[in-house]
Amino acid sequence: MRFVIIGTSAAGLAGAETARRFAPQATITLISDESHLPYSRPLLTYLLGGETTREKLFLRSPEYFRDWGFEALLGTPVTRVDPQAHEVHLADGRAIPYDRLLIASGANPRMPRIPGLELEGVFTLRHLADAERLERHLAKARRVTVVGAGAVGLKAADALSHRGLKVDLLARGAQPLSKVLDPVSARLLMEALQRLGITLHLHSWPTAVVGAGGRVTALALNDGRELPTEAVIFSVGVAPRVEFLAGTELSGPDGIPVNELMGTADPDIFAAGDCVLPRHLITGEPAAFHIWPAAVAQGEVAGANLAGAGRRYDGILPMNSLSLTGCRIITGGHLQPNTPEGEVFEELDAKTGRFKRLVFDQGRLVGATLVGEVRHAGIYFQLIAQKIPVKELPCDPRSPEFHPGRLWARPLPGAA
């Protein structure tokens, strides 16, 4: 068997390693347009803040490909996939034949459609090359603007403020992380940003990047203001990298639709990671949510299925962890109940800034937000993922006494 995997990040590597375990004899080829060894994208903001080093970005050793028996084609972009001929075409003109293909091509940063994006000093932070280019520019900049208050934008702003730069952060809505945070958690987060000295601009969005002499000097905002800045980092979301599938009907604009085996419309092509549109674990609806843990889980399922193992992916449970200086937040599942019978339980300790918010729907836990003390986050997410009715639990998660001891010291009702 000849397996080809497009992408060498979380999903691609998990796929390759799982495929190798299931098919020790198979030929496995990994293709990436980046020439670096596999590295961790989420660490780029930590690199920016000096919390990690460049060498620690790389998650695998230089001998990795040899040790696992993978053929690596690095620095070679894919131009086209030909499902009929079972071939992947590369930018250098080569055609790589496959028996089964795994597409783990990830996503690229989105950019707003505004003028001035070609100016020197406009950045995104997705690839190692972006971080290196930004690093060179920051050597001579003192004032930086981050556009987009999502997880990456917030972490980048935190990192930049650590370096002693003056940081402005633009949020389109009334609060940062508007899709996943309730107002109380958002207020705790905004207080943390203030303590960090980051200037947060709410309801603010750039209408143009303003420059002089080819360099960024300011951002024109939707409220008419002009915000002076020496560099702009756009972190406004990502779009799946599926250009090379044009004309194959394997992908829509939001990503590659997949079944529960991580299979696509073509029986010999699987897909995993940020480029796919998996089903939501709770609702069952297709949902794009780009997180490292989901990419790894999908990669493992897809890799096993390359080798015909028939493993199933349960679905994606959106969750994320945000750790800024002095503020730690873990969120997951639904922000609000879907039905009128649902309820939300909140517990705020104003003195310590600890906050717990649980969302219940139809007798089950469907969402959790933890600020400050996050140790038991995984327990709540297990309750969500396993869809256990609250009344069958030995202790109600709403109770202040809820902790692992209450959950496990007595057997579950009905258990033999």
Next chain:
Amino acid sequence: MKTVIVRPERCVGCLQCRLACAVEHSQTKELVAALGEAWRPVARIAVYPGGVHLSFPNKCRHCDPAPCQAVCIAGAISRNPARGTTDIDPARCINCGMCAMACPFGVLTYAPTPKAPERRAVALKCDHCPDRQAQGLPPACVEACKVGALSWGEPAQEMAAKGRSLAQAYFAASRGVAESPEPEMIRLWRQLG
């Protein structure tokens, strides 16, 4: 592979395991000296109140495959095949909280440690006391536990032993024989006459 076997039904909540764990993970490994260390030693085992007169000692199970390892964006969590443990490298940990999000047992804590002095905090959890193991000693929590709630053994052997004793008790009861033989110390006491 030996591991810490937990019998929550025996735990009385004395917290000696926590104390021993914190001391073992201090720099001096001496209780009194540890109190004065720059980085306050942190226990990696928790003891929660459970049911009535019951406590629950909760620690890392060293899962395989480990959910925390799968989600670690820093590549700081790895498996040690020789010791059967899931280990955290404090030099690589970036304190992002992903492992807390993934751990179904809620056993991760975050605190500064002398092994990563330049950081505010790193992820901490049970490591089965590698220094003690190298000397042929069981983990500190096991040594501290006086009620048999924590023991150090091979899970398969322990399960087989427990299965045997349950089977013997069952057959003894079904034959109408008196319950299990009296404990050794009672037998000796009676022998004294």
